[in-house]
Amino acid sequence: MNINNNIINLTKTTKVPLLAGAVFVAVFGTLLHFVYEWSGQLWFVGLFCPVSESTFEHLKLFFFPMLLFSLFMRKGVSSPPFSTASLLFSTLIGTLCIPILFYTYRGILGYGIAALDISTFYISILLSFWLLYKRPDRKNGEFLLWVMTLTVTGCFLTLTYSPPTLGLFTVP
Numbered sequence: 292m293n294i295n296n297n298i299i300n301l302t303k304t305t306k307v308p309l310l311a312g313a314v315f316v317a318v319f320g321t322l323l324h325f326v327y328e329w330s331g332q333l334w335f336v337g338l339f340c341p342v343s344e345s346t347f348e349h350l351k352l353f354f355f356p357m358l359l360f361s362l363f364m365r366k367g368v369s370s371p372p373f374s375t376a377s378l379l380f381s382t383l384i385g386t387l388c389i390p391i392l393f394y395t396y397r398g399i400l401g402y403g404i405a406a407l408d409i410s411t412f413y414i415s416i417l418l419s420f421w422l423l424y425k426r427p428d429r430k431n432g433e434f435l436l437w438v439m440t441l442t443v444t445g446c447f448l449t450l451t452y453s454p455p456t457l458g459l460f461t462v463p
Contacts, residue, residue, distance in 0.1 A: 305373075305427055312360045313420045317413060319359070320352040338448050344462045346390050347454065351447055353389060353415055357382045358440070377422075377429040379436035385419030386443065390459060403463060 327333075327340040339355050341348035361378035392411040397403050454460035 305424060308364065308373075309420050309424055312364070312423075313416055315360055316353065316356040316416050316419075319356040320412065320416075323352050323356065324349075334452070337451055342451055345454070345460050346393055346463065347450065347459045349412070350386050350389055352412055353419075354382065354386045354443065354447070357385055357416075357419060358444075373423060373427045374429050374433075376431060376433040376436055377427050379433070379440050380426075380429055381419040381422045383436065383439055383443065384422055385415045388415040388418050397463070 323340045327337050327342055330336040330340075332342075339351060341351055361373075361375075361382055364373050364378055365375060389411050392414060393408065396407050396411075450460070
């Protein structure tokens with residue numbers, strides 16, 4: 292009986308920060324789509340915002356807002372706080388989900404639809420926050436998740452202005 296009460300209390304205390312986080316990532320990520328142009332194409336802004344219409348560049352729309360949300364959540368805003376492993380895992384999975392959904396639906400249809408392109412971003416947000424909701428206390432693999440997150444960050448910082456000649460880096 293006590294375990295069930297703890298689970299109910301856990302879900303109540305995680306719903307509000309997760310809902311606010313999902314809205315934050317959706318709004319901030321959507322705005323990031325335009326910030327590079329608004330900045331007059333400042334090179335350092337392009338490190339965190341898309342500089343082209345490539346799929347790789349659009350991963351930044353999710354990754355950096357979610358990473359910012361994760362840093363905020365580690366300060367103990369929710370009770371109990373989300374584990375670092377859970378936050379990093381959901382950030383990486385949400386980022387990975389975008390190209391998987393994008394290329395899967397385009398592969399099936401044989402062409403792109405703008406509404407479906409945009410929906411991959413929002414579906415990725417929902418999946419990421421659902422994962423956080425299901426496992427806010429993940430403990431396994433934190434070191435590996437940090438390595439992966441720093442590697443993805445490094446890729447954004449180094450490949451933005453010198454992308455390889457791979458499909459992910461070309462405009463579809």
